[in-house]
Amino acid sequence: MLMLKLGGALMRGAVVSTMLTSLVAAPAIAAPPVDLSKWSPEYVRSIAGTETFDTAAECGKVTPLDYKGKLTFWYQGAFEGDPDLLRQYYKDFFVAFRKTYPNIDLQDQALTYNDLLDKFRTALAGNAGPMVVRLQILGGVEFASKGVLQELGPSDVGWTNDDFWPGAMKSVTWQGKTYGVPTNNETMAFIWNADIFKRAGLPDHAPETWDDVVAYSKQIHDKLGIAGYGLVARVNAGNTPYRFMPQLWGYGGGVFDEADASPKLDTIRLNSPESKRALQASYDMYVRDKSVPVSALTNQQADNQPLFLSGQLAMMISHPSDYSVMLDLQKKATGDDAVKAQTTIDNMRYSLIPTGPDGRRAVVFGGSNIHILKPEYVEGGVVDEPAAKAMVCFWTSPEWSLKMAYAGSNPGNLLGFKTEWMKTRLDNIKFLDVTTSMLPYGVPFPALPETPEIMNHIIPDMLQNALTGAMTVDQAAEDAAKKVEALEKGGDGL
């Protein structure tokens, strides 16, 4: 079991420091359901299975169970890289919702992470959006700032703000008001293959720092002729910023000061010496050492999974669900491939994300939020408010908040950590304790409407410009900083 370095987490984890600040400033009220200051794998285990919740009864207080209505709902569904278990839980959720609310005519639509934003924006242009949407954490502030979303908070659907991570509540807050409820939050971990490490003559533990990642990747490539680290640098793919930003923040860089304890988001830092050092590390791996997949420029994490399983890739950043994915893929393998896959699974290890040279550890505080749109942006011009709140309550309930995040994420509702399913989950989902341990190091993306463009386009462009040699590392970082500056001033996007 891993012990948290609490001092380090408090210094660098925006999540925990914000929570503590709010606790000190707040008047004496009931204690939050989960004590975030005690966060550790042991604490998480100690509270698992200590409370039971009746979702139907709780949501029945928000919307009567016999309510008759209609609801349209879009959400980010299971992705190609998700395990079969998650697909099953998605099916179970909608069966359970329809059983609990048999008189609500639900029309739901699942979209992939990359397509959801595109389709949602297009629909809004024609005032043809759904009543309720579950968006990735990157998207909420953009639409809140545009006035598309209704004000909505946990208390509107039977919960309280204290039931959710402070960092998650930041991601649904715009100009002091909340416009959604977090459904799940996750932080990723560092995955590595102990067998490859052994054969390459590396120590039996994960690299401690990002500089170590570069060195290990080179050694693995030089000794074994396989890729070391699973770099991804595809444009307009969420995987890219989720894997590069921990590196950028670890080195002390950032887009702005979003990784600081009290970010103001008013100074661009993409061209700082620290940010350039982070970019240089990627350049060293891709260009100088050639120790990462050549296809990194077009790869997503789903492309890294078969490489890792077949023993052709030694290290990558991902969710605990990747272990389940490996098991699913291994079942489909035959002959020698099945043997190789089993060896990889037996030697698969999870560790904390490496730190920068100054000991700074950071990871993207990811997840999703659920929102209700204003009627004028919905197809038909009407929002069935009780039906919409029923869906929000149901998805963010302790039970479903946990189940829908079962394999790859964590419940947005902290009460989910107390359910019986959390206990089962801890026993069945290997490495969950590691990714859960990363939560206090989570840094939310800047809460700005321009953030999707920064993360999905400017950051990957910067990586591609440096890695292809179209620009030097310095030029690529300066170019990216200029683009962010132009964006802040209302630039044309060319």
Place this chain on the structure above:
Amino acid sequence: MTTTTGEADSHRQKPVRTSLLQQMWASRADYLYVLPAIIVMLIVIAYPIYYTIDLSFYKTPPGLLLKDKIWVGFDNYTAILSSDVVWKVTVNTLVWTFASTVIAFMLGYGAALALHRDFVGRGVIRAILIIPWVISAVAASYVWKWIYHSDFGLIGAVLVQMGILDKPPNFIDRTGSVLPSLIVVNIWREFPFAMIMLTAGLQTVPEQLLRAAKVDGANAWQRFWHVTFPYLGGVSTVTILLLAVANFNSFIIPWLMTGGGPSNASHIWITHIYEIAFGRQRWGIGAAYSVLLFLILMTLGYFYVRALSGAEKKEGP
């Protein structure tokens, strides 16, 4: 009163002049038949064109809704025409369109000529050659992406296995080779279309002319150059224009295989417009870009219609 035959003839032959309105009234039933189609066209084509042109004069920052757009006049057009990225993408588009069109046409021409003669298995070979054109472009893009994969692609695996290379070649993860690699895929998909068009055209070449030329001592090349080639002039022009328009507008292969990367090296106008409008939400500048694309394609379309009209006149009674 009697009239001379000449005067009677001239009276009979003088045309009756009717106004345009009278002509239209006489054809009113025809207009009624096409009216529903025209209404649909106005709604789904004319209105979006008008809306796009209007939108091209506005700025739409990501922090604002579309209805709060800001009037900027011709600024979007100026920004496009002065952008280094747009000029890079323009060069990509011209290379993509020209290379895909010319090579697909030449390959299709060669295939049509080769398959014009009757031989055993001609039907099977013709059917096999049409396959690239009929399979889904989406499926083809994903398959080719794996064939080209820089680490574990089929081509790389074969070349390494045969000892020709010691590591797989980099087709689509390098700025210098990504566009030519995508052009190969596009040509593979497009040449069957040219083959079909030219095969149909070859049916119209009079067999007796070719026999007469042969009797007169013309060799194969001379028969082709002086008989076949002129006869295929009209259909060749139409085919080239159709290919050019299709290639200029070709979205699926570059978008799915590389998303326009790396570093904009495989962006063409249509994919760049998509990224700017739907990825970055610059609806105004995307609209301006689309208007420019529309003007170019309308120009190509004009020549296509002229070529088609010219071909019809030649086939006249």
